Amino acid sequence: MKQADFPILNQTINGQRMIYLDNAATSQKPKQVIDAMTHYYQVDNANVHRGIYDLSERATAAYEASRDKVQAFIHAKYRKEIVFTRGTTESINWLASTYGVAHVTADDDIVISYMEHHSNIVPWQQLAQKTGAKLKYVNLNSDGTLDMSDLAQKITDQTKIVSIAHASNVLGVVNPIQEIANIAHQHGAIMIADGAQSAPHMVVDVQALGVDFFAFSGHKMMGPTGIGVLYGRLSLLEQMTPAQFGGEMIERVSLTGATFKPVPWRFEAGTPNIAGAIGLGAAIDYLTAYGMTQIENDERQLVAYALPKLLAISGLTVYGPQDSAYHTGVIAFNLAGIHAHDLATALDQEGIEVRAGHHCAQPLMTKLNLSATARISVYSYNTMTEIDRLISVLEQIKEYFSHEFA
Amino acid sequence: MKQADFPILNQTINGQRMIYLDNAATSQKPKQVIDAMTHYYQVDNANVHRGIYDLSERATAAYEASRDKVQAFIHAKYRKEIVFTRGTTESINWLASTYGVAHVTADDDIVISYMEHHSNIVPWQQLAQKTGAKLKYVNLNSDGTLDMSDLAQKITDQTKIVSIAHASNVLGVVNPIQEIANIAHQHGAIMIADGAQSAPHMVVDVQALGVDFFAFSGHKMMGPTGIGVLYGRLSLLEQMTPAQFGGEMIERVSLTGATFKPVPWRFEAGTPNIAGAIGLGAAIDYLTAYGMTQIENDERQLVAYALPKLLAISGLTVYGPQDSAYHTGVIAFNLAGIHAHDLATALDQEGIEVRAGHHCAQPLMTKLNLSATARISVYSYNTMTEIDRLISVLEQIKEYFSHEFA
Amino acid sequence: MSLHNLDNLYRQSVMAYAKHPRHYRPVATTDCNQATKYNPTCGDTITISVELSGDLITDIHFYGDGCAISKASASMMTDLVIGKDKAEIQQLMDNFLKMTMGEQVDTDTLGEAQLLAGVTKFPTRIKCATLPWHTLQALLFSKEEAK
Amino acid sequence: MSLHNLDNLYRQSVMAYAKHPRHYRPVATTDCNQATKYNPTCGDTITISVELSGDLITDIHFYGDGCAISKASASMMTDLVIGKDKAEIQQLMDNFLKMTMGEQVDTDTLGEAQLLAGVTKFPTRIKCATLPWHTLQALLFSKEEAK
């Protein structure tokens, strides 16, 4: 992928060319995406669905065209299965506070895993607290993959909801969602996949995965902030009550009650993030033109290149699978004797932007008996040269911290 | 205000220079706002609050600087009283579903008015349905202003929440929020103002208004879509539970529960609309540099010019006050014998973009015994020349529909 | 001047139908076979009631509040469907909906309703033209409106 | 090379404090006068326990998990506050917090802790340096951390 498409990458930080390796937190945007939003504001901006004039028709058409793009991108059966949200967090919260409250009782349980992001934990904790249901965590194997035999035990006929990350934002593993969905369905539970870390990096086919709901964020897939998606199987969405009320989701309002528009508009209360949806559409165009399979390949190669080099640094521990064939572009690690935060500050001095901390996955950190790790996460626009520089700077930092203060 | 700052205004629609008169639905954006977002994506884009590297620090500083700008703009006492939301609709929904659910019981009532937007009706209907509380509507006087004696009767010691539009999106009236807040407080109720139509057009001082909560949308005040604000009095915000969970609002997560960050971050779950907040900050800079008082003056002059000319068209009915001294830049009207939709289509043929319909205020329409009206709504960038053209085209349309099909 | 573009939509005959709608009278709650549809975007409402003899529409009337286009469309539709059976009406419906989407169809069968073909140039108004047809569809075939 | 900018932050003496922290031992649940603070952004935790005689700190120890900066800062702070009373500590606290914000203060009173002044050039790390002080503040004055 052409770095030249990404204006932000062409900058220096602390005198060094920036190497951006925090893509799991948020991705950078190609100029095509920035331009699409600028164009919207410079040419087409109006409120959607409500106007009967030309400008508003153009805005509505552009907004709804993005829905079609999302549908094609995740291979949903119907365009109405695509609901625009603020992001993964909102998508999952809506599920917990509407579908969850309607279907889960004190006798039921909800199954998640130890590798979930807080956004796929806390909404379920709240639901469990509210309903008296039990929240169960599926164990991990020693290599960080999901313990499928534990999963088969934890999912029972009492399980109403199974919600699992498609790809981990710490361990670099991809979970076998299709297999999990089968097990969930055998027990009459619905299957939710948190696609925040998968949708940006691999071909997603919600029908093949067999999921009932799929959540992801635009900003992690080259799209703008403030926009994301909740995919839902039509029959389930149609039963679901909205989480928010007002504006365009309304059909009729009397003094005492209201009826709502059909799916998906029913879920999009108030003026939506129109420019955000259009930017997401442009991001999908960009990703699709380049090819999601190509992105998968690029990142597989980057990991195949980086992982052995990282593991070769003595004192460096990688969490999750050690074999690059089973590791996504998210690599969490620690360097013995240097706290992750100090490491991140040192890398930043060399213009290398990585994350350090708990990565919004505290239950996982507790499980791994860690308080913090450093994490790099690549996107297709990263290069082998950048990996080379990362490795060499890591070596220098090791030296700096061991020699200078011996 | 310089039209040249607004690239979108320089276009033709159906061969005519566009005249945008649907500002109550959404406003146009000056290039300063578009540029601020482009700059963010081209230079500073990173996730906020989580990084310990330079780029993320810049993104966080820019995001939090917007909070300071909002605080100054509405004269809030503390920066922590500013919560970023998607818009007015989300702000009010959060109040209804958290503060409302926590404080309203079957014996209580909630007071709104007949002139509210659906976004300030339906969330309260839902709350009333859920809790058994009573939803009361304050009557209007024949000129469309709020019936203050009815209000004084409807607000009782049973009232827990009073929620009223600061400015109407149909009738062009500004409600005496300070006086209403006093009455609400005398009865121990909290006062919410829907500021969607006021914040863009007048100086707002939430402390002087005496409101407990104030909601508004960025996109109506020259800012981007997908961002809005919930202002809350600190002591109330601090008691309030969040509506969404996950990501940056978290402090600690154990397997069974979580603690949350302090106000306001507690309410901002997931990756927020960072570029949106930055764009809103740029909009506030733009509005403030020009001057909110100047905007009020500009629009008062436009209305003083337009309203008498409209009223002079025979067969044209204006809803709300007939005296321009008491009418904001929102003017709803009908032209006898021409349905509002046909009128809007005809105006669009001449490049004049206005709204027709119920303006998301069906209870008001029912009350007024109307099914639809046309509506123009000006912003400071509109001009007398545009008003002249509107008036002359309205005359032509009248002629077209009466002569052509006599 | 640009207003004359409107002629594509508001032809004299269309306006005549709108101003003097045919089969237009209140639908009583006691009238059988009725359906109401509503366009939430603009607030247009229409209620239709039909009398059926087997599959055949023997009478129809409508009432409601809407713009010239929806009233004219309803008016033309009522003229057209009386004396037709469900199969024929289904065919007319398909043709009419296709015509408003700008597809090539045999419009001759649509009688006066073909005068609404101009709506294709006014995309925001297509829903006004199709509202009566969707209402009749719901009434006769009680299918959900395909969107 | 750019890593030498780090010298502003990670001075030899700072690293010595981090590697061999002073008054660093587990805080038992039975220890009195204790407080724990947590930096939710990065996960650093610190627990402090003090022994008081009236207003005077006679002993202090801390435990926790954190980066070099937060450990060094805690370590230096414990050295500094033993034998001081609340009023003096309040003064030190103010000075330290101001120093980390880049304000001009009399840093001499801060002893070794003044070595952390370099943190002003690393804005994301200021919270690491101030975490122990905020914890002590909560413990002694049970005020909410001003943000």
Ligand SMILES: Cc1ncc(COP(=O)(O)O)c(C=O)c1O
């Ligand atoms: C696996 C996973 N789930 C959920 C989220 C939350 O996404 P967002 O902050 O965009 O709502 C993230 C990103 O931080 C993630 O990595």
Ligand SMILES: Cc1ncc(COP(=O)(O)O)c(C=O)c1O
């Ligand atoms: C008075 C009023 N309240 C609420 C809203 C809803 O605002 P938003 O759609 O930005 O959430 C609007 C705008 O349509 C409005 O005019």
